[in-house]
Amino acid sequence: DADVTQTPRNRITKTGKRIMLECSQTKGHDRMYWYRQDPGLGLRLIYYSFDVKDINKGEISDGYSVSRQAQAKFSLSLESAIPNQTALYFCATSTGDNQPQHFGDGTRLSIL
């Protein structure tokens, strides 16, 4: 089945380390998104990309960067991790305007 795959599923690391979270999809969707989920705060948009050459900041992009290596791959990086970036991170894809977003299983990131 076509899907959205996130790696790793869990990661524990230390303050100051550089971390990369990866997302790949076999859905053939052009649009990809990175969200952060914290208890009681819902899903907040970090970055989104409409194609390989189009990357946009979301609501909470500070401290994060992204790379769209191909239509199917969208990576999120934390250049120097800090404890308040501990959260559950989701990647999502969609086909276009006003279309459903399809989520991956998430990466649980803990920064000590």
Next chain:
Amino acid sequence: GENVEQHPSTLSVQEGDSAVIKCTYSDSASNYFPWYKQELGKRPQLIIDIRSNVGEKKDQRIAVTLNKTAKHFSLHITETQPEDSAVYFCAAGEWRALTFGSGTRLQVQP
């Protein structure tokens, strides 16, 4: 930017009762309103969505209503079952991106 408020944050109902979750949004340009269900430890999954040219949409036990004038939309679940227990998120957006509400934890008591 868009701001979405969702109420209540928790909701407990008896099996067979109805549940209603309400959301308000701030940006009149928003024209797409999906609802997602997230079970414990799982990914959010779309359960129903509505676009601004429609006032109501129904899919079996689930319905969504939209009032664009008042900028609010609601999720209605009838004949609730224990498997409906989950966190539900509303969202609002235009062509670019979605803004999510903070979620409602629904507990259906057997």
